[in-house]
Amino acid sequence: MEFSSKLLERAVNEMSQLPGIGKRTALRLVLHLLRQPKEQTVMLSEALKRMRQDVKFCKSCHNISDVDLCEICASSNRNESVVCVVEDVRDVMAIENTSSFKGLYHVLGGKISPMDGIGPHDLNIESLVKKIKQGEIKELIFALSSTMEGDTTNFYIYKQIQDCKVYTTTIARGIAVGDELEYADEVTLGRSIVNRIPFENSLKS
Amino acid sequence: MEFSSKLLERAVNEMSQLPGIGKRTALRLVLHLLRQPKEQTVMLSEALKRMRQDVKFCKSCHNISDVDLCEICASSNRNESVVCVVEDVRDVMAIENTSSFKGLYHVLGGKISPMDGIGPHDLNIESLVKKIKQGEIKELIFALSSTMEGDTTNFYIYKQIQDCKVYTTTIARGIAVGDELEYADEVTLGRSIVNRIPFENSLKS
Known part of the structure; x- marks a missing residue:
């Protein structure tokens, strides 16, 4: 792709570093910004940098937060003896949305x-194991994706805390x-039969 | 969508102003930036703002350029008596790519x-008509999209320059x-028969 402007080229190149955004899409987005008031680009640029x-x-x-201790951890309305292990911030948002x-x-x-x-050392596993070894947590819920990587991660953590008195569950x-x-x-159908629940329980939610 | 951080929320909101980028995609992109070195976000942010x-x-x-007169207009190798009318910068890039x-x-x-x-007054039509009235341009090539809007635009310009001595063509x-x-x-097949060309011409390219 030949650009008539170095500034345009640089913006397109940086934009196309984002996942799922190719050069053509990047060019479309950048040209859109050029048609909008300058303030929009300045606000986008500032918001990204400040964030x-x-x-x-x-x-x-380890959830994203504006302060040292996030709102959920700092709240007095949450049950501190149950901890749900998730992969990333989006999973926290998804589970919070269910209010359950x-x-x-x-x-x-x-x-x-x-x-x-x-x-394992690239993830926040050590701090989790440490937290559990302190003995304050009664239940640990694994809520990772049901993939090979998710299962491996669950099992790795499970092995580390096997000797602790914590009840581990999975969604x-x-x-x-x-x-x-x-x-x-x-596989899903088979599991749903093996792990069937009393009918009365399904009436609750 | 409930965010655990105002900074994150603002970045996602600004990002989702871009066309074709919803809140979920914006969140995915922003979280990707968080996993990358800080420099990447700073470079993206600066590139957009400077651009x-x-x-x-x-x-x-009216092509995008870093200087007052773009490379193509400033070049001495271009035929100044033929002007190709296009919709936007991407069309210039596409035609330049063909080298034809x-x-x-x-x-x-x-x-x-x-x-x-x-x-018409939101577009760079006036300056085009003025250029043509100066009489230096011999051929004007319409290269707009073949849509109702494209055809309307072609016709509007054609009406404005009808009295000028300029040979107007369309791709x-x-x-x-x-x-x-x-x-x-x-429609395309019908036009391709009506506007058939001598077979020898098709052997050239």
């Missing part, structure tokens, strides 16, 4: 994935609400 | 589109190279 420079991670759960969890979180920052060069795997049985994959 | 503040439009053809045009361009900055509130519409006849739409 990257000033954002903090909660010292307890009142414990605390622990954000790992990823999954163990040797293929991508991510080992239920089964047929999604609203889904038709015939389209479900067999 | 928006310092980029110029060529005073002759050695004249100058005129970038309108859009098409006449009453539905989107874009009238050929026809079956794309490599396309199969049976899948072509009938």
Whole structure:
């Protein structure tokens, strides 16, 4: 791609570093900014820079936060003896949206994935194990993706805390609400039968 | 969407102002930036801001440029008597890529589109008409999209310069190279028959 302006070229190149944004899309976005008032670009630019420079991670759960201890960890309305282990910030947001969890979180920052060069020491596992060894936590809920990497990460953590007195659970795997049985994959369907629950329980939610 | 950080929320909101980028995609992009070195965000942020503040439009053809007169207009190797009218900067880049045009361009900055509130005075039409009335241009090539808006814009300009001694042409519409006849739409196929060219001409390129 030949650009008539170095400034344009640099902006397009930087923009196309983002995942899923190719050169053509980047050019479309940058030309859109050129048609909008200057303020929009300045605000976008400032928001990104300030976010990257000033954002903090909660010292307890590693969730993104503006202060040292995030709102959830600092809240007195949460049950501190239940901790839900999630992969990243988006999972916290997704679970918070359901309003069905009142414990605390622990954000790992990823999954163990040797293929991508991510080992246990690249994740926030050590601080989780330390927290559990202090003995204040009664239940640990694994809420990672149901993939090989997710399962590996669950198992790695489980091995580390095996000797601790903590009840470990994992979120239920089964047929999604609203889904038709015939389209479900067999592993999920099989698990949903093995892990069946009393019918009365399903009436609660 | 509930955010745990105002900085994150602001960055996501600004990012999702871009066309085709929703809140979820914006969050994914912003979280990606958080995982990368700080320098990447700073460079992106600076590149966007500088581009928006310092980029110029060529005073002759309105193409994006770093200087007052763009490279193409300033070049001595181009035929100044042929001008190709295009919608935006991307079209200049696309035609330049083909290396089959050695004249100058005129970038309108859009098409006449009453539905989107874009009238003739929002586009760089006046300066084009003025250029043509000076009598230096021998051929004007319309290279707008073959849509109703494109055709309207062509016709509007054509009416303005009807009395000038300028030969107006439009790029050929026809079956794309490599396309199969049976899948072509009938309007295109019909036009390609009406506007057929001597077979010898097709051997040249």
